Amino acid sequence: MKHALFLVSLICQLSCSSKDPGYQNEILWDTWGIPHIYADTDSSLYKMMGWAQMRNHGNLLLKLYGESRGKSSEYWEVDPERDILLHQTGVLDAAETVFARMTESDKTVISSFASGINAYATKYPEHLDPHLRQVLPIRPLDVVYHTFRAMYLEFLIARNLKAAREWTAGSNAWAINGSKTASGNAMLLANPHLSWSGFSLFFEAQLIKEGNNLYGTTLVGLPTLGIAFNENLGWTHTVNTLDNVDFYEISVSDNRYLLDGNYQAIEIDSVTLQVGSDSGPQPLLVQKKRTAFGMIIEEQGDKALAISWPNSDGALDPIAQWRAMGEAENLEGFQAALDRNALPLFNVVYSDREDNILYQFGGHVPKKNGDWGKWQELQATSSSEELWDGLYPAAALPQYTNPGSGWIQNANDPPYTSTFPVAIHPSDYASHIAPNSMGFRPQRSAKLIMEASKLSLEDFIALKHDTKSELALRLMDEFEQLKTETQDSLTLAALQVLTTWDGSFDAGSTGAVLFHNLIGELGTSGYFSEAWSMDNALYSPDGLKDRKMVLETVAQVAREQLRQLGKLDPAFGDYFRLKVGGQEFPGNGGPNRLGLFRTVEYAAGQDGKFYSHAGETYVCAVEFGDTVTAKAVLGYGNATQPNNPHVGDQLALMAAKQLRDVWYTREAQEANLELVEKESEM
Structure with missing residues (x-):
C-alpha cells in the first residue's frame, strides 16, 4: 500500500477541484512522488516546478548549482578541477551570453524556476543540509550555468577529456507506426541510460497549462522537460555519435x-x-x-x-528549444522547433497521434576539413584550413520521417542503421558528421522491433524488457563447435553451461555470470574472423579467428570462477544486485558491451557482489490514440532527499520488469493522491 496522505485537508480540496478542470495554480502529488503541476501562466508553472524539484531533491539541487557556479572548492574544500575547467573552457562565459540574449518569455521560465527554488528554501530551511544553504539564493543565471555545465562540460567536454568515470552515457529509443501495432496507433519508447547519481539524475513531472499537457522527465536542476509527450506527440533522446569537441x-x-x-x-x-x-x-x-x-x-x-567546442559564443539556447518542442501540436510544429538546432547533441526519435514517426541526428555538428578518422586525433596545426567552418543547419543533418519499415530504433548507433531497409545512406553526408558502424546492443534493438508485429502496448513493454545478450547469441554456435575441439573436462563443463543457457540476463539465469566473466577477459572484439559490414549489419561480426585462444580463455575463466564462487552456474541475481538506498533486489539486465537492450551497469562491492550504479533509468512507453496512454518507471525513484518516501520506491517494479500507469488525467491523479500544494501558500 502506498504512503499515507500528508495533508488532512484533502477532502475539501478534492471537492473543490474534482468538478473544475481549470488551472488553479497547484501541485497534485501522486503516490509515486510525481508532481502534476497546474498553472494559468508560465510564471506560476515554472515557479512550482522549481518548488517541486526542491521538495524531492533539495540537497542535490543546491549541490549541483554550487558546482555549476564553479565554486565547489570555495564552498566545500574539494578538488577545484571542475571549477577551473568551467572558467578555463569558457562554459560559464557562454552561459552568461545566452542568458543576456534570452527573450523575455524564456527569462520568465528560468526566473520563475529560480524563485520556486528560493521559496521552498525560505519556507523549509530545516529540510536542507546546513552546509548546502550557502548556495542560496539561487539566481536565474544559475539555472543557465547548470544547463551549460550538464550539456557542454559533462556530456561533451568531460567525456572527450576522458574524465574519470565508470559509465558511458547512452540510451535506447523506439518509434513505431500503426503498421506495427494491434490498434493502428503509433507508439514511442523512451529509455535513457545514465548514471544513478549526481547531475545525471532524472526528475519526472507533468506540466499542465491552458492548451498544453506535457508529461515526462528532465535532469534535476533543469526547468523544462527534455524527454516528454503531450496529447498529440512525444519524443525521446539518445546520445548520438557526433564529434563536436x-x-x-x-x-x-x-x-x-x-x-x-x-x-x-x-x-x-x-x-x-x-x-x-x-x-x-x-x-x-x-x-x-x-x-x-x-x-x-x-x-x-x-x-x-x-x-x-560548439556554442562557445552563446548563440543557441537549449532551454528554449525543449520548451518549443513540448509546446508543439503536430509534426510541422515539432520540426520547426528542431530547426532551432539549439541542443548540443542527441538523436531525436518521435511519434504522434497522426501516425507519424521521425528520426533526427540532432546537435551542433561542425563543418570540417577531413573525414571522421582524422578528427579522432589531436590536430597539430597552425593552419586556418583546420578550423571549423560553422555548424550544419538542422535541415542538413541525417534525418527522415515515416520510413517504409514502420519503425525506428536507436541505441547510440550512427544514423544509418536506425531502420531497415535503410532510409538514409552514409554516402549522402560528409564522413566527419558520423561514423558508420553498429554495435551489438543496436543490433539487438533492431531485431526485436523489426521482427515484431501487431503489438499491443503491453506487448511493446514486454519486448522492451528483453534481457538477451546479442553477443552471447552470436557466439553460441561457436561455443557448441568448441565442445568438439577439446577434451579438457573443466573447459567442457564451462562450454556446457554456456550452450545450455538461453543468453538471458535474468535473475535466475545460470550462464550469465560465466559469460560476463568470459567477456571480461576476451573483450567484445578483436577475435572475430568476419568484421562488421553495412551489407550484413545485423549479423556481423561473426566467426572466431583464434579458436585455441578462446578455449584457453574459457578454461582460465572457469578455474577462476570456481575459485571465487565455487560453481560455474550460479544464478545471476545472486551476485548482481539492483540497489537504491535501503531497497535491494536480485538483478536483471547487464552491461551495454554485451549487447543487452536491457542495460544495467554494475560496480563491485566489498562483499564480492556487484551493485547497479548506471544504465536503465527512466522507461516510458506511450500509445497515441484518441487519448494518450502511457506507462513508466523511474527505477531509482523520483527523490533523493533524506526521509522522502520515494527514494528507491520504484526499484521493485524495475526488478520485476514492470511499468506503472502514468496518471495523465486529473481524475486519475485525484484517485492516487498523496499531497496537494497551492502556489498561494508557497
Missing part, C-alpha cells in the same frame, strides 16, 4: 599563437577563485585564453593544447 596542438610564444604563418595575440581574461584549504580560502588566478582554435587548457613550453 576537438583538440589542437598549437604553437605559442609570449601570449601569442601561430596562425597561417603569423603570430596572433591570445585574448586573455582571468577570474580569481577562492580555493578552500586547511588555512581557509586561498585565491587562485585562472586565466581564460581564447584563440581561433578554441580555449587553451594546457601549456608546455612553446606548445599549447586548445579545445574547440
Whole structure:
C-alpha cells in the first residue's frame, strides 16, 4: 500500500477541484512522488516546478548549482578541477551570453524556476543540509550555468577529456507506426541510460497549462522537460555519435599563437577563485585564453593544447528549444522547433497521434576539413584550413520521417542503421558528421522491433524488457563447435553451461555470470574472423579467428570462477544486485558491451557482489490514440532527499520488469493522491 496522505485537508480540496478542470495554480502529488503541476501562466508553472524539484531533491539541487557556479572548492574544500575547467573552457562565459540574449518569455521560465527554488528554501530551511544553504539564493543565471555545465562540460567536454568515470552515457529509443501495432496507433519508447547519481539524475513531472499537457522527465536542476509527450506527440533522446569537441596542438610564444604563418595575440581574461584549504580560502588566478582554435587548457613550453567546442559564443539556447518542442501540436510544429538546432547533441526519435514517426541526428555538428578518422586525433596545426567552418543547419543533418519499415530504433548507433531497409545512406553526408558502424546492443534493438508485429502496448513493454545478450547469441554456435575441439573436462563443463543457457540476463539465469566473466577477459572484439559490414549489419561480426585462444580463455575463466564462487552456474541475481538506498533486489539486465537492450551497469562491492550504479533509468512507453496512454518507471525513484518516501520506491517494479500507469488525467491523479500544494501558500 502506498504512503499515507500528508495533508488532512484533502477532502475539501478534492471537492473543490474534482468538478473544475481549470488551472488553479497547484501541485497534485501522486503516490509515486510525481508532481502534476497546474498553472494559468508560465510564471506560476515554472515557479512550482522549481518548488517541486526542491521538495524531492533539495540537497542535490543546491549541490549541483554550487558546482555549476564553479565554486565547489570555495564552498566545500574539494578538488577545484571542475571549477577551473568551467572558467578555463569558457562554459560559464557562454552561459552568461545566452542568458543576456534570452527573450523575455524564456527569462520568465528560468526566473520563475529560480524563485520556486528560493521559496521552498525560505519556507523549509530545516529540510536542507546546513552546509548546502550557502548556495542560496539561487539566481536565474544559475539555472543557465547548470544547463551549460550538464550539456557542454559533462556530456561533451568531460567525456572527450576522458574524465574519470565508470559509465558511458547512452540510451535506447523506439518509434513505431500503426503498421506495427494491434490498434493502428503509433507508439514511442523512451529509455535513457545514465548514471544513478549526481547531475545525471532524472526528475519526472507533468506540466499542465491552458492548451498544453506535457508529461515526462528532465535532469534535476533543469526547468523544462527534455524527454516528454503531450496529447498529440512525444519524443525521446539518445546520445548520438557526433564529434563536436576537438583538440589542437598549437604553437605559442609570449601570449601569442601561430596562425597561417603569423603570430596572433591570445585574448586573455582571468577570474580569481577562492580555493578552500586547511588555512581557509586561498585565491587562485585562472586565466581564460581564447584563440581561433578554441580555449587553451594546457601549456608546455612553446606548445599549447586548445579545445574547440560548439556554442562557445552563446548563440543557441537549449532551454528554449525543449520548451518549443513540448509546446508543439503536430509534426510541422515539432520540426520547426528542431530547426532551432539549439541542443548540443542527441538523436531525436518521435511519434504522434497522426501516425507519424521521425528520426533526427540532432546537435551542433561542425563543418570540417577531413573525414571522421582524422578528427579522432589531436590536430597539430597552425593552419586556418583546420578550423571549423560553422555548424550544419538542422535541415542538413541525417534525418527522415515515416520510413517504409514502420519503425525506428536507436541505441547510440550512427544514423544509418536506425531502420531497415535503410532510409538514409552514409554516402549522402560528409564522413566527419558520423561514423558508420553498429554495435551489438543496436543490433539487438533492431531485431526485436523489426521482427515484431501487431503489438499491443503491453506487448511493446514486454519486448522492451528483453534481457538477451546479442553477443552471447552470436557466439553460441561457436561455443557448441568448441565442445568438439577439446577434451579438457573443466573447459567442457564451462562450454556446457554456456550452450545450455538461453543468453538471458535474468535473475535466475545460470550462464550469465560465466559469460560476463568470459567477456571480461576476451573483450567484445578483436577475435572475430568476419568484421562488421553495412551489407550484413545485423549479423556481423561473426566467426572466431583464434579458436585455441578462446578455449584457453574459457578454461582460465572457469578455474577462476570456481575459485571465487565455487560453481560455474550460479544464478545471476545472486551476485548482481539492483540497489537504491535501503531497497535491494536480485538483478536483471547487464552491461551495454554485451549487447543487452536491457542495460544495467554494475560496480563491485566489498562483499564480492556487484551493485547497479548506471544504465536503465527512466522507461516510458506511450500509445497515441484518441487519448494518450502511457506507462513508466523511474527505477531509482523520483527523490533523493533524506526521509522522502520515494527514494528507491520504484526499484521493485524495475526488478520485476514492470511499468506503472502514468496518471495523465486529473481524475486519475485525484484517485492516487498523496499531497496537494497551492502556489498561494508557497
